[in-house]
Amino acid sequence: DAGVTQSPTHLIKTRGQQVTLRCSPKSGHDTVSWYQQALGQGPQFIFQYYEEEERQRGNFPDRFSGHQFPNYSSELNVNALLLGDSALYLCASALTGMNEQFFGPGTRLTVL
Amino acid sequence: GESVGLHLPTLSVQEGDNSIINCAYSNSASDYFIWYKQESGKGPQFIIDIRSNMDKRQGQRVTVLLNKTVKHLSLQIAATQPGDSAVYFCAENKGTDKLIFGTGTRLQVFP
Numbered sequence: 001d002a003g004v005t006q007s008p009t010h011l012i013k014t015r016g017q018q019v020t021l022r023c024s025p026k027s028g029h030d031t032v033s034w035y036q037q038a039l040g041q042g043p044q045f046i047f048q049y050y051e052e053e054e055r056q057r058g059n060f061p062d063r064f065s066g067h068q069f070p071n072y073s074s075e076l077n078v079n080a081l082l083l084g085d086s087a088l089y090l091c092a093s094a095l096t097g098m099n100e101q102f103f104g105p106g107t108r109l110t111v112l
Numbered sequence: 113g114e115s116v117g118l119h120l121p122t123l124s125v126q127e128g129d130n131s132i133i134n135c136a137y138s139n140s141a142s143d144y145f146i147w148y149k150q151e152s153g154k155g156p157q158f159i160i161d162i163r164s165n166m167d168k169r170q171g172q173r174v175t176v177l178l179n180k181t182v183k184h185l186s187l188q189i190a191a192t193q194p195g196d197s198a199v200y201f202c203a204e205n206k207g208t209d210k211l212i213f214g215t216g217t218r219l220q221v222f223p
Contacts, residue, residue: 004155031209042201042213043156056210090155092211099144099205103155 002027004093004104012110013081021076021107025093031055032074033101034066035090043090049074050096078109086111124220131189133217135202138183142204146211147176147187151198159187159200189219197221 005024013019025032031050035043045058049068068074072093078085088108092101125131137145143164148156162169162176162185169176175188185202199216206212 033209033211035211035213040215042203042215043211045210045212048209058210092155094209099146099161099209100158101209101211102158103148105153105155 004091004102006089006091006104006107008107009105010108010110012112014112015081015083017081017111018077018079019081019109021078021089021091021109023074023076023091023093023104025072025074025091026102029093029095029102030072031094031096032068032072033092033094034074034076035092035103036060037088037090037106039087046076081111083111085109121215122218122220124222125192127192127194127221127223129192131187131192131196131219131221133187133189133200133202133219135185135187135214136183137185137202137204137214139204139206139212140180140183142206142212144205145176145178145185146203146205147174147185148201148203148213149196149198150201150216156201192219192221194221194223 007022033048034046037043047057052068063079065077088106090106091104094101146161147159150156160171173190177186201216203211203213
């Protein structure tokens with residue numbers, strides 16, 4: 001049983017560019033959450049998707065957007081990249097109603 | 113505001129000793145607390161959780177204690193092993209599946 005997978009593992013972009021990160025949830029999970037983890041910090045909640053809709057959102061600007069597909073996989077899009085967007089982006093999946101969230105290995109984004 | 117903080121950024125212990133990692137939280141409305149372990153280059157890994165109506169829960173070599181009076185959470189690791197070296201995060205969940213993480217404590221195990 002594959003766990004949560006994310007792609008790509010590493011990505012380098014320049015300021016002003018746009019990026020798309022991808023996540024496949026653990027088999028059987030229908031809820032996907034995205035977190036941003038700056039170096040030396042704990043993960044910060046970006047948003048959560050369920051039934052292809054954004055269910056709740058953290059304190060992130062509209063430059064951060066997402067999507068969930070019918071197969072429950074998800075994308076995180078960031079527009080107009082800033083240097084401060086450099087971080088590890090984590091995807092977590094869960095089965096609705098269950099508390100435990102399973103995290104993927106993350107995508108390391110570097111903005112130059 | 114909401115916050116989950118940690119008292120110690122780094123904890124060094126000798127192999128075989130017990131480790132205690134502490135965490136303070138500020139949101140008394142949280143009903144679920146979790147400890148995660150994050151190794152270098154990996155995502156957080158679930159260790160153990162506890163509901164707000166409990167004050168203690170035990171797992172394999174780990175115990176979580178919750179003191180709601182002082183809003184304090186701790187993770188105890190028995191007989192710490194080199195493989196326990198990692199960053200440990202406490203997180204709280206208010207029932208909305210939005211996890212609020214603290215900064216983390218780095219656990220270093222030396223022989």
